Amino acid sequence: MPPDELQLAHAELAAAIKAIQYVPGFENFLAPTRFADVAATAGHPLVYLVPSEQSGLALIVHGDTVTDVRLPGLTDRQVHEWAERHTAPDGWRRHLPGLTGWLWDAVAGPLLDALPGAPRITLVPAGLTGLLPLHAARCADAARPSGYRYLIDDVVAGYTPNARALAAARELAAGAEPRRLLVVTDSRLPHARWEGRAAAVAFGESVVRTGEEFEPGLLANADVAHFGCHGAVDVEPLQNAIRLTAATSLRVADVLPMRLRLRLAVLSACDTFVPGRTLPDEVINLPTGLLQAGVAGVVASMWAVDDHATALLMTEFYRRWRPADDPAAALAVAQRWLRDATPVDVEEQWGAALDAGEAWLPEEVADALLPGVFAAGDSGGRPWSEPATWAAFTFTGA
Numbered sequence: 001m002p003p004d005e006l007q008l009a010h011a012e013l014a015a016a017i018k019a020i021q022y023v024p025g026f027e028n029f030l031a032p033t034r035f036a037d038v039a040a041t042a043g044h045p046l047v048y049l050v051p052s053e054q055s056g057l058a059l060i061v062h063g064d065t066v067t068d069v070r071l072p073g074l075t076d077r078q079v080h081e082w083a084e085r086h087t088a089p090d091g092w093r094r095h096l097p098g099l100t101g102w103l104w105d106a107v108a109g110p111l112l113d114a115l116p117g118a119p120r121i122t123l124v125p126a127g128l129t130g131l132l133p134l135h136a137a138r139c140a141d142a143a144r145p146s147g148y149r150y151l152i153d154d155v156v157a158g159y160t161p162n163a164r165a166l167a168a169a170r171e172l173a174a175g176a177e178p179r180r181l182l183v184v185t186d187s188r189l190p191h192a193r194w195e196g197r198a199a200a201v202a203f204g205e206s207v208v209r210t211g212e213e214f215e216p217g218l219l220a221n222a223d224v225a226h227f228g229c230h231g232a233v234d235v236e237p238l239q240n241a242i243r244l245t246a247a248t249s250l251r252v253a254d255v256l257p258m259r260l261r262l263r264l265a266v267l268s269a270c271d272t273f274v275p276g277r278t279l280p281d282e283v284i285n286l287p288t289g290l291l292q293a294g295v296a297g298v299v300a301s302m303w304a305v306d307d308h309a310t311a312l313l314m315t316e317f318y319r320r321w322r323p324a325d326d327p328a329a330a331l332a333v334a335q336r337w338l339r340d341a342t343p344v345d346v347e348e349q350w351g352a353a354l355d356a357g358e359a360w361l362p363e364e365v366a367d368a369l370l371p372g373v374f375a376a377g378d379s380g381g382r383p384w385s386e387p388a389t390w391a392a393f394t395f396t397g398a
Contacts, residue, residue, distance in 0.1 A: 038163040039064050044120040046163060047111065049129050051079045058111060069114045073106030083128040092303040096388050100138045108137035108151040120156045122166060133302050136391035145340040146385040152335060158328040158395045161288045169398035173296035176263035178323040180205040182222035184214045184229065186244065191311040192228030194368045195268060198315040199226045201359055211244030224264045231269035231301065240286055242269055252289035260294035264327055268314055273300040273394050287396035297327050297397035305392045308372040309384055313338050319360040328395035338390045342380050343373045
């Protein structure tokens with residue numbers, strides 16, 4: 001492009017940005033981020049993870065303090081290789097054990113040494129690092145029920161694309177009073193309706209719809225949305241979607257223009273966290289799209305998930321989460337529970353809840369899900385202990 005045309009294009013872009021910044025609510029659109037803005041967001045540690053050619057780096061911002069942690073194993077080459085393996089068709093099934101071990105050595109171990117006693121962190125992964133399940137980093141530990149110690153055993157770890165998005169999410173969460181739940185389930189998933197039922201009993205007002213019955217306007221009248229559906233990943237990030245039915249989807253491109261005010265969106269579907277690959281330096285996926293559209297926090301998955309195990313996880317999540325609480329903490333507790341539980345543990349816990357008439361477990365949910373509990377494996381074993389089963393779900397936002 002000739003210099004005069006380049007200058008003209010730059011001037012037009014600057015004018016367009018300025019015009020957008022005059023729109024109420026978009027005053028900071030593409031404005032430079034100041035350290036004071038980042039520090040104000042870092043009430044708990046904000047951890048930037050940056051791979052490089054020779055050695056990676058973690059920048060830990062906690063209030064006005066910045067700590068740099070060298071991560072020699074977090075190189076561009078290693079991140080690229082693991083991302084390629086992990087995101088290949090079914091690659092996560094084959095490579096999760098090796099990947100989670102490498103993530104402990106390369107990232108989690110050094111981070112925990114630099115964050116003694118921190119109960120909660122938010123990760124800001126750069127580039128292809130955003131494709132990796134950092135929260136599931138693990139090392140061998142014979143004293144643990146699963147035989148491994150995971151990052152989520154030491155700290156609750158959430159994600160955010162940047163500090164500005166986290167600040168907006170926190171502001172929205174602080175003003176939210178979640179009372180109304182929207183549940184949307186895909187009839188092709190046999191257990192999705194039951195996790196939706198478990199979610200519904202946690203709220204005073206619930207609207208339950210199938211994918212065929214979903215209308216975008218339903219989101220405007222909800223405080224929390226739960227989608228028990230399939231997910232769809234596309235090479236074009238704006239086309240990543242929740243598949244409501246075999247023929248209809250809710251895409252990132254559909255969500256971005258919406259002006260929502262949701263405390264939480266739970267995307268209980270396959271691959272709903274995965275970004276597209278056409279913009280490797282940007283994180284554009286369903287959670288970040290929802291944050292931009294006006295959702296404070298998003299639960300989403302990094303890979304394909306088992307329908308029955310997910311229903312167990314979500315039932316426990318809604319048992320644990322209360323609107324005034326941190327959804328990331330409730331998700332971590334539910335994941336640890338599923339990971340370490342035996343079928344006998346589930347039967348005894350649910351039996352006691354039914355005997356006590358506890359509202360979080362409707363009898364029809366228990367009747368529908370308990371047969372699959374013992375079908376999952378030996379009654380005294382831990383059939384859900386591998387990260388492929390419990391670690392797919394992440395929390396983004398506040």
